[in-house]
Amino acid sequence: MxxxxxxxxxxxxxxxxxxxxxxxxxxxxxxxxxxxxxxxxxxxxxxxxxxxxxxxxxxxxxxxxxxxxxxxxxxxxxxxxxxxxxxxxxxxxxxxxxxxxxxxxxxxxxxxxxxxxxxxxxxxxxxxxxxAGLEHAVAMPDVPPPDSLRSQAEWAAESELRIERPAIHRPFEVRPVTEPIWSGGAPGEPRERNQVWMRADGSLADDPLLHVCVLTYASDLSLLDQVLAWHGKSWATNRVHGASLDHALWFHRPFRADEWFLYDCTSPNASGARGLATGYFFAQDGRLLATVVQEGLLRVID
Incomplete structure (x- = not known):
């Protein structure tokens, strides 16, 4: 060891x-x-x-x-x-x-x-x-650059809920593209997409395996949030029992996890107390880096 x-x-x-x-x-x-x-x-x-x-x-x-x-x-x-x-x-x-x-x-x-x-x-x-082979990819959404946005920590500090940043988020710098659905303390407006800029909060060694494993860790941070956001709900403002059921990741192009990447998430379906979410990782220059799909158990207790 x-x-x-x-x-x-x-x-x-x-x-x-x-x-x-x-x-x-x-x-x-x-x-x-x-x-x-x-x-x-x-x-x-x-x-x-x-x-x-x-x-x-x-x-x-x-x-x-x-x-x-x-x-x-x-x-x-x-x-x-x-x-x-x-x-x-x-x-x-x-x-x-x-x-x-x-x-x-x-x-x-x-x-x-x-x-x-x-x-x-x-x-x-x-x-x-x-x-070498054929090359094409979906385009990155038109979103503000990360340097123009407030960090998740700043949103949490100013939230009516006074939310403490979870330990699992701390290795990353996270900047939501829009106001987090949980920040106001009241039920939010339903939204069809959840977009955040992320990067490892520090420098990583030049090891490709380390970078893909760090991105794999990050891919589970906010994906199921979008299933709840579709209905104007969140972990912070609702009683939710949730758990990841399965997870799939496809890596398309080389990247560094300590450089900014956009995590663009949506949810095509929720039924049977399960929610399906998909996510795209884009580099700041617009390259599609990876695609994620996850299904999770989500029981909202009213």
Missing amino acids: TEAARDAAAAAAGARPGDARQPLELLVALLDLERIEEDIFRGVSPPESSVRVFGGQVAGQALVAAGRTVPAERQVHSLHAYFIRGGDPSVPIVYQVDRVRDGRSFTTRRVTAVQHGKVIFALSASFQLAE
Whole structure:
């Protein structure tokens, strides 16, 4: 285990309550898994975790485990995952990698995350050697640049609800394009899109796998918010029982997660106490970087 991983394990165990490192440093440490056996890795959760492990964390850690069994010249282009059980943040998570296929152009890995002897999460990921081919992409929406917008922290500080920034958001600088639906403390106007600028709050090492895993973590931060926003509701102003059910991500072009990207989210459907949300990640220069789809359980308690 690296020094960073040892520090993260100590923090998760409560041994470093006064840890002075920045939130992004702690996130990078969480993604630096311990290899405990061939194709078996161990990860931890931060000390400020809620009652269950954040979905973006387990997805990012599982992708790290998969990526560490693949040659560096093969980059991940897609992942598909199911959240099976709520994770326990007080104990480590064991990630078991199955080397499904190593082809001439593509590599496939399957990862299961295990706690207390049970699978809590399952991920399949595909990696590809770089190839040239057809190129097109949807256009980025016309939105104000991030430097002209207020940060999420500023919106929260001025909100009637006096909302504290969740720990899972702290590794990122977030700037909503429009006023957050939760900021006024009253039921909001229904909206068909949720758009935020985001970037890692600091500099990241030049490791492509780290950048895609950080983006994977970020992809779970605000996606299901849009299902609620469609109905003028939010986590802050309504009693909502929610959980991610599955998650799919396609990576289209190289990027850095410590540079601004627009997360443009919408929701094509909600039914059966489930909501479906889709999101596009765009670079500031308009390039489409990744596409996300997630379904979640959403029970609004009136």
